[in-house]
Amino acid sequence: MGKVSAIVYITVALLVLFLISHSPKKHSGHNRHRRLKLRSSFSFSNPTRHEPVPFDPLVADIERRREDRQWEKQYLEHTHPEFTDDHAPGHESKPEWEDFMNAEDYLNDEEKFNVTNRLVLLFPKIDVNPADGFVTENELTNWNLEQAAKEVLHRSTREMETHDKNHDGFVSFAEYEPPSWVKNDNNSFGYDMGWWKEEHFNAADADGDGLLNVTEFNDFLHPADSKNPKLLNWLCKEEVRERDTDKDGKVNFEEFFHGLFDLVRNYDEEDHNSSHPSHDSLESPAKWLFSQLDKDGDRLLSDEELLPIIEKIHPSERYYAKQQADYIITQADSDKDGRLSLIEMIENPYVFYGAIFSEDEDEDDYEYHDEFR
Ligand SMILES: *[C@@H]1O[C@H](CO)[C@@H](O)[C@H](O)[C@H]1NC(C)=O
Ligand SMILES: *[C@@H]1O[C@H](CO)[C@@H](O)[C@H](O)[C@H]1NC(C)=O
Ligand SMILES: *[C@@H]1O[C@H](CO)[C@@H](O)[C@H](O)[C@H]1NC(C)=O
Ligand SMILES: *[C@@H]1O[C@H](CO)[C@@H](O)[C@H](O)[C@H]1NC(C)=O
Ligand SMILES: [Ca+2]
Ligand SMILES: [Ca+2]
Numbered sequence: 120m121g122k123v124s125a126i127v128y129i130t131v132a133l134l135v136l137f138l139i140s141h142s143p144k145k146h147s148g149h150n151r152h153r154r155l156k157l158r159s160s161f162s163f164s165n166p167t168r169h170e171p172v173p174f175d176p177l178v179a180d181i182e183r184r185r186e187d188r189q190w191e192k193q194y195l196e197h198t199h200p201e202f203t204d205d206h207a208p209g210h211e212s213k214p215e216w217e218d219f220m221n222a223e224d225y226l227n228d229e230e231k232f233n234v235t236n237r238l239v240l241l242f243p244k245i246d247v248n249p250a251d252g253f254v255t256e257n258e259l260t261n262w263n264l265e266q267a268a269k270e271v272l273h274r275s276t277r278e279m280e281t282h283d284k285n286h287d288g289f290v291s292f293a294e295y296e297p298p299s300w301v302k303n304d305n306n307s308f309g310y311d312m313g314w315w316k317e318e319h320f321n322a323a324d325a326d327g328d329g330l331l332n333v334t335e336f337n338d339f340l341h342p343a344d345s346k347n348p349k350l351l352n353w354l355c356k357e358e359v360r361e362r363d364t365d366k367d368g369k370v371n372f373e374e375f376f377h378g379l380f381d382l383v384r385n386y387d388e389e390d391h392n393s394s395h396p397s398h399d400s401l402e403s404p405a406k407w408l409f410s411q412l413d414k415d416g417d418r419l420l421s422d423e424e425l426l427p428i429i430e431k432i433h434p435s436e437r438y439y440a441k442q443q444a445d446y447i448i449t450q451a452d453s454d455k456d457g458r459l460s461l462i463e464m465i466e467n468p469y470v471f472y473g474a475i476f477s478e479d480e481d482e483d484d485y486e487y488h489d490e491f492r
Pocket of ligand 6: 455456457459
C-alpha cells in the first residue's frame with residue numbers, strides 16, 4: 120500500500136470512528152434481534168453442494184475449526200463404527216456442543232467481536248485494485264474468491280489425509296478411492312464417464328510424477344477452478360464425451376443446443392439486460408455462439424473449441440464469488456454509484472455477515488419482540 124493510500128485510510132477510518140461514536144445508536148435496536156450464527160455446513164452425503172464462504176476470514180476460521188472436529192467424528196463413524204459406541208462409558212458429545220456455543224457467544228459479544236471494527240480492518244485488504252477508498256464489484260469478487268479458495272484448499276487437504284494411506288503427503292492413483300456416492304450407484308453422474316479415473320488423475324498430476332501433492336489433489340477435486348491446462352483440457356474432453364450422443368467425437372449443433380447452451384446462457388443471463396429481441400427464435404443466439412466457438416468452421420465443436428466456455432459449463436468458484444459480490448453491492452450501495460465506501464459497509468454490516476447472521480425465527484429464546492422491529 121502506498122503512502123498516499125495509507126494516509127487516505129487512516130483519515131477515512133478516523134472519520135468513520137468519529138461519526139460512529141458521535142451518531143445516535145441508530146442500529147442498536149436493530150442489532151437486538153440479530154444473532155450471529157455459525158453454520159453447520161459439512162455434509163458427508165453431499166460434499167459438493169455449494170455454500171457461500173464467510174466474508175470475514177476470522178469467522179471462516181472459527182467455522183473451519185469447528186467443521187474439522189465434526190468431520191473427524193463423522194469420518195470415524197464411517198470408517199470405524201466400533202470406536203464410536205454411543206453407550207461406551209465416558210462417551211460425551213457435549214463438549215463439542217459447548218465449544219460451538221462459546222464460539223457463537225464470542226461472535227455475538229460486541230465487546231469482543233465488534234463488526235464495525237472488523238469492517239474498518241478488512242476494508243483496506245479488499246480495496247486494493249486500485250486502493251481508492253471504494254470497493255468495486257471486481258475487488259469484492261476477488262476478495263470472495265480468495266476466501267473461497269482458502270476454504271476449498273482446506274477441505275481438500277483434509278480429504279487428502281483419508282486417501283494418503285502411506286502418509287507421505289502425496290496421493291497415488293492406487294491409494295485414491297473414488298467417492299462412495301460414485302461407487303454405490305453405477306448410473307450416477309460420473310460413473311460411466313471419466314471422472315475419478317486414471318485419465319482424470321493423470322491430468323491433475325501437473326508435473327507427471329505419478330503422485331498428487333495437495334495443490335494437484337485440490338485441482339483434481341475441482342478441475343473447473345484449476346489453472347492447470349492439462350486438466351482443463353481433460354475437462355473439455357470429458358464434456359465432449361458426455362454430450363456426444365452420436366459418438367462422432369465432437370459436439371454438433373443439436374448436441375450443443377440440447378444441453379450445453381442452456382448452461383452457458385444461464386451463466387451469462389445476469390450480465391444481459393432484458394433486451395431479448397422477441398422476434399428472434401431461441402435458436403439464433405445459440406447458433407451465433409456455436410459459430411463463434413467453431414473456429415475451424417467444420418460445424419462441429421472439438422474439445423479445444425469448448426475451452427472458452429468450459430468455466431461456464433462447470434460454474435467455478437469465481438462465478439459464485441461474483442454472484443455474492445453482486446448481491447452485497449446491491450444491498451449495501453446506498454448512494455447507488457455501483458461501489459462501496461467504508462461508510463456504506465459499516466452502515467450495512469448484516470449484508471456482509473449475512474450468510475451467518477440471521478433474523479431469528481425462534482423468538483421465544485430471546486427477549487426482543489416486535490416493538491424493536
Ligand atoms: C464498536 O467499535 C466502535 C468503534 O470503535 C465503537 O464506537 C462501538 O461502541 C463499539 N461497539 C461496542 C458494542 O463496543
Ligand atoms: C454395478 O456394477 C457392478 C460391476 O460392474 C455390478 O456387479 C453391479 O450389479 C452394478 N450395480 C447396479 C446397481 O447396477
Ligand atoms: C505441487 O506440485 C506442483 C507441480 O509440480 C507445484 O506447482 C506445486 O507448487 C506443488 N504444491 C505444493 C504445495 O508443493
Ligand atoms: C441495456 O443495455 C444497453 C447497453 O448494454 C443500454 O443501452 C440499455 O439502456 C439497457 N437497457 C435497460 C432496460 O437497462
Ligand atoms: Ca505431482
Ligand atoms: Ca456506493
